[in-house]
Amino acid sequence: MKLNSYLTLAGLLLLSFACKDSYIDEITPVAAGPDETSPEVTVSFPSEGTMIRVTEDVTAIDIKFEVRDDIEIGDIKVQMDGTEIGAYSDFKDYRRAVITLPYDQLDNGEHALKVIATDLSGKTTEQTVNFQKAEPYQPKYEGEIFYAPFDAENLELITLTEATAVGSPGFTQDRVSGTNAYAGATGAYLTFPTTGLLNGEFSAAFWYKINASPDRSGILVIGPPDPAKPNAMNNRTSGFRVFREGSATRQVIKLNVGNGTADSWFDGGDAAAINPGVDTDWIHIAFTISSTEAVVYIDGEVAKQGAFTGVSWAGCDILSVMSGAPRFAEWGHLSDRSYMDELRIFNKALSQEEIQTIIADEQP
Structure with missing residues (x-):
């Protein structure tokens, strides 16, 4: 046990001397730079013109999208037909957010999905996707x-x-x-x-x-x-x-x-x-x-x-x-x-x- 302690201490001392003698580069903060561009929004599902067919009148889908920004994402809002169904402001990667949003109230008809992304400087990008859930077909004739x-x-x-x-x-x-x-x-x-x-x-x-x-x-x-x-x-x-x-x-x-x-x-x-x-x-x-x-x-x-x-x-x-x-x-x-x-x-x-x-x- 004493031998291990001595070895650990020696290693720390050597690392300290190496850093001071520039054997290992020190970490230097880099300024983020000016915020020049608006966020980028990419909706992967549903895509424009998607036709969703299921046997139920109301169904669930997973909305999938990605937001990128050159400096930092501020917040993201998601709307379905003008009603907010999701909001995000806390991101593990402050420049890139990949999100799957479950939505279980999709009914028959045409729909407009909108993703609104804002960065820390206030620049906003909106992406709207128009799609449709088809009304389930009901047999017209006996048999x-x-x-x-x-x-x-x-x-x-x-x-x-x-x-x-x-x-x-x-x-x-x-x-x-x-x-x-x-x-x-x-x-x-x-x-x-x-x-x-x-x-x-x-x-x-x-x-x-x-x-x-x-x-x-x-x-x-x-x-x-x-x-x-x-x-x-x-x-x-x-x-x-x-x-x-x-x-x-x-x-x-x-x-x-x-x-x-x-x-x-x-x-x-x-x-x-x-x-x-x-x-x-x-x-x-x-x-x-x-x-x-x-x-x-x-x-x-x-x-x-x-x-x-x-x-x-x-x-x-x-x-x-x-x-x-x-x-x-x-x-x-x-x-x-x-x-x-x-x-x-x-x-x-x-x-x-x-x-x-x-x-x-x-x-x-």
Whole structure:
């Protein structure tokens, strides 16, 4: 213990002599200098134009921003729609403040977030960010469980499920409703999980504007894997396949459905045919599957109707939109370069009257 004390004392003496003999520079105060610039304010969330979508009418967000000053920050105030929701005047780093402000009262509508920073000399900077919280979508029709309007985002609005995009699908302002529609591209399509979509009865309805090149494509597919043909799947014993095929002047919309052991075809022939050179406007396509029949509708009229014993959903875990890939690929029904808008799925077999009501509501 004595030896350690002697060593410590010797070290302190040596340090003292070293400082006096300029072996170690002494600390010299440096003047801060003139305060020449105003604070800098950077808001990282929400950003300008952010659209917040949640299933609740009132939600919580974390507001994130940074303030810098050349000399010293004096205070920071945060306002939401003109009401102060946060104030800061004590900073660990007097030149830089990185702040996360929890806010749990964000309601539907447009909002203006303002961050006001003032330095010690009184210079003030204000940064305003305009953003929006969308009103949660409420199903419009009985049995509606899926709605994708394709308004510049591949989002299903009832569950707020984002599609997985394969390739580079796009959007077009040539739409039926809203601001945009889905625009197909070579090698491109969307997939959604089928959680909550698979029921004893099933219907889908959407608007479609055809591009006949290529001369065949998948449009809407829920199918099972095909272990025997992993690179060109074509297992049709469960799920369904909506697709088109034909020529430059005659494209036929067809439906195939599996009941667990075999598949049934619902080909409307001329009643389900589109002439891409003549039928250049949007058309409405719908189909229904029940325990007794399947029906295909074109513009609200029956194109094909036939008996059916009920759909099997065995192995059906993904919905493909605007391609047969990956589960219906063997016959070349791949990506569709056409347009699609207002895709809705239902947990019931819609009646013809219900389909015609949807068409009337969405009619371009």
